[in-house]
Structures are given as C-alpha cells and as structure tokens.
Amino acid sequence: MLHSTVPAHVKRRLFRERLATGELLRLPGAFNPLSARLIERKGFEGVYISGAVLSADLGLPDIGLTTLTEVAARGAQIARTTDLPALIDADTGFGEPMNVARTIQMLEDAGVAGAHIEDQVNPKRCGHLDGKAVVDDTTALRRIRAAVDARRDENFLVMARTDIRAVEGLDAAVDRAKALVDAGADAVFPEAMRTLEEFAAIRAAVDVPILANMTEFGKSDLFSVDQLRDVGVNIVIWPVSLLRIAMGAADRALDALLSEGRLTELLPQMQHRAELYDLIDYEGYNRFDSSVFDFDITR
Template sequence: MADPRLKAAFAARRFIVAPGIFDMISAKLADGMGFECLYVTCFGTVASHLGVADAGIATYTDMVGRVGAMARGTRTPVIADADTGYGGLLNVRHTVLGYAAAGVSGIQLEDQEMPKKCGHTPGRRVIPAEEMALKIRVAAEARHDPNFLIVARTDARTTLGLEEAIRRGRIYAEAGADVIFIESPESEAEMQAIGRAIDKPLLANMVEGGRTPILPAARLAEIGYAMAIYPAIGFLAAAAALEKAYAHLKATGDSAAIGESYGFGRMTTLMGFPEVWEFEQRWAQGGTSDGAI
C-alpha cells in the first residue's frame, strides 16, 4: 500500500525535498536522514545495475525488482521513475500495478518516445500530448489506492519550447496526474513562468551539471514548486569518493591512509548485522534465551 504521509505532505503544502536513491546502500542511508520522500532514479539505478546509459535499455523487469527492494527496505515514502511506462497503454497499466505492488507511494511517467533518454541529455523526442494523456488516464484508473500518486513528466521544453511544455503540463493535470514535472527548464525565469501557469503541485528536477539552474528549496517554494528531486546527488558523490579511494590504493598500495571513511562498523549496523548476530546467538543456545521453547 502507498504511504499516506506523502499525499498528506502535499495537502499540507510542505515543500518536499527528495534525494535520489539508486541502490540499497543509498536507500538505507537516505532513509535515516528524516526526508519526507525518497526518489528512485532510473539513471542511477540503471548505471549501478547494468553499467549502461539511461537510454531506454533497462526494462520493466530490470527495474521493478530493484524498486521493490528499495521500497521494502526503507520506511520513508518512495516515488519511483518508470520512464515511459515501458510501452503502450497495456504496459502502463501493468507498470502501475507492479510498482504499486512493489510498495512505492508514487510513480513517474514521461512523454518521451521509446527508447527514452535521460532528461538532461540531447536528442529527446516526445509523443503527441493526447497519447500521453491517455497513458495518464490509464495509470489513474489502474491504481487501487487513493494515496498512490502519479507524477506526469513532459520533456517537450528542449525540442518544442516552453509554451508547449506548459500546455502539456495542463493537459496531463486534467488527465489525472497528481504532480506535474516539466523537465529541464533553462532559466529561473522559465521556472517562474511554469509556477504561474500550472495550478497543480509542481516538481523541480535539480541535477548538478544539468540544464536547469539549481535553486534553494526556499526559492523553489516561493516561485510555485511543491517538491524538488535531487536524482544525481547520491551517485555523483559516491563516484567521486570511490574514484578518490581507488586512485589512492593504486598509487600507494595502502588502504589504511586513505582518510576518513564511513567505517566498517557503521556499515555493518546499517546493513542489519547486529540483528543477525543476536539471532544467531539466540538460536545457538537452542532458542531458549527468551523462553520460546
């Protein structure tokens, strides 16, 4: 079931900051930080799982298991990127049902042609707005939980311009989307125009090095946004730390002097080893320590 806290946060008009998660380490770390939502990024999940570009290569089957693991392994509501819904209308229905069963509280669907591309890279093309509106209507009908949110993304800005992107955002809102995501506006002025034009919760995509300016959460709320996702922050930080550690090891042959790390003890705790050790100790004694048998 979808977590009702996420829909309640939107209803209360609390600005939602959602870090990107891409594997179970990032998911568990972010889960303990007190965020109101976590965002499963396709870019990071595809990169960490398959080691390829976020360019429509990953399938529904590749993604739903990993999405489910992250949702089940965390207590924070999760919104998951589901690309185009992995096909036509029947695929969209199947994807919504599968992601809902996996335990997420919201799904993001986009209006790109297949195969899709990462939203801050060139060459994206979109399907007709009316075709995407049908996908949104199918998604809205497929959900069985009113707390399950549909995020509708349009990639029209880059190829068709801001006016068309705003038009599509309005159409998708009318079709039943709960949150509107206009991808890659290219200035703060464009973001302000989006905030004035669409009367629906708006999502801002804050990608370090992307096409959209990075604005503080307070400023995003001021110009009309309800939520910001930071899909790349985790895997970019992880890649930088790994590069530094591996380079040091290669240069020196010594891991002891790499410097500050998360710590093996902390990692064992994060992954639940203390519970494993307690379980093993109890059953090594025949399960009698708590009077069970």
C-alpha cells in the same frame, strides 16, 4: 529488521497528506537500498529512484534499455528498507497504454509510493541531453489516463513528466502540463527548466504539486531548496548525486591503490564499520537471534 514496518498503503497516504500541505519535500536519489536507509536517517522526507541511476548501475546508458522487471525489482528492494515514501522513474511506461497500466500495477506491488510517466518518444533518452523527441498530445494523455485508470490504491501518486520544454519551448510546456493534469495526473514534473521563472510559470498554470529536478551538469541551474520553495515547488529531487559522489570516491580510492598500494590515507573519508553495522541494524537482528551479533565492531 528485514523490512520497513510501515505498510505501502500507509506510506502512500502519508505522502499525499504531506504534499497536500504545500510544503517542499526533499527526495535525494537512492542508488541502492542502503543509501535509502541513510537518506531516512538523515531526516529527508522521501527517496527518489532514478532510471538513470538504475541503468548506470547496470553499465547501460539511459536510453530506455532497462526493463519493467528490473525497475520494479529495484523499487521493491529500496522501498522495503525504508519507512519513507519512494517515488520511482517509470520512463515512458515501458510501452503503449496497456503496458503503462501494467507498469503502474507492478510498481504498486513493489511498494513504492508513486511513479512518473514521461512524454518522450520511446526509446527515450536522458532528460538533460539534446536531441529529445516528444509524443503528440493524444499519446501523452493516453499514457496518463492509462496509469490513473490502472492503479488500485487511490493514494498511489501518478506524476506526469513532460520533456517538451527542451523541444518546443516554455509555452508548450505550460500547455502540456495543463493537459496532463486534466487527464488525471496528480503531480507534474516539468523536465529541464532553465530558470526559477520557468518553474514559477508551471506553478501558476496548474493546481497540483510540481517537481524540480536538480541534477548536476544538466540544463537547469542548481537552485537551492529555499529558492525552489519560494517559487512554489513541492518536490525536489537530486537523482544521480549520491551515485556521482560515490563513484568519484571509488575512482580516487582506486587511484590511491595504484599509486600508494594502500588506502590508509583515505580512512577518514570512509564509513566506519561500526557506522555501517548500525545502519544495517545488526543489533536488531541480534534481538531476534543472539547468535547473529556476538562480536566487537569498535575496532
């Protein structure tokens, strides 16, 4: 009821312990707090909070227009609703190294388990668009060192994302990944890898967990969990998938209203009221106050 019963520091510790086993952890992207709770109920190992989803939710393109305050607030809303660890997209850290340090501490306060900081030039753009630019080695490493130095909980995962593959090629991505780990990164997110062999090359280059981004309509093929596990990937995210599916369903429902004037034919595709109330845990609130949940939701 109300909040997760697992404190943030415990979520972080358990997340680190699971990563240390070498197993592959599946983190679907939660587009709101309720979807995070559904991800937990289905049995996934964590939730991902995408900057692209947050910007889209605000009606904005993913080009660095969202603020640290907005990202931290959404992170807190999602983290509080689930016992799962949440990994959040912190873009370029919202400024220079001092800003990166503040970003990490605010995200710690929000209750998430970790964040990734990328090496794009600020303002950034979606990692699967053409025309990206990345910062030089010195700037990229300063961002990660600032993030590591700023955290107060040693189990808060500082992940370094590098977008250099699309700009300078795989060899540059391997070299950048090594340097980011040397700077203190706990994990590496090599963005826009094109093949399983490229993931394998990053895996061979670093001794920390690596993440695969399985976003639709992007630069990477949509590899299966088994394929990614076989090349040593430790975390896989589907950052925008649930939002895309939900918006596709909304689009079709609005078309049905225009053409049919009702949604009767779409009822089998909807989450039932009873399922929604169960996910929200109305009965848990009723145990606290019997006047809250005193109605029939079976119809």
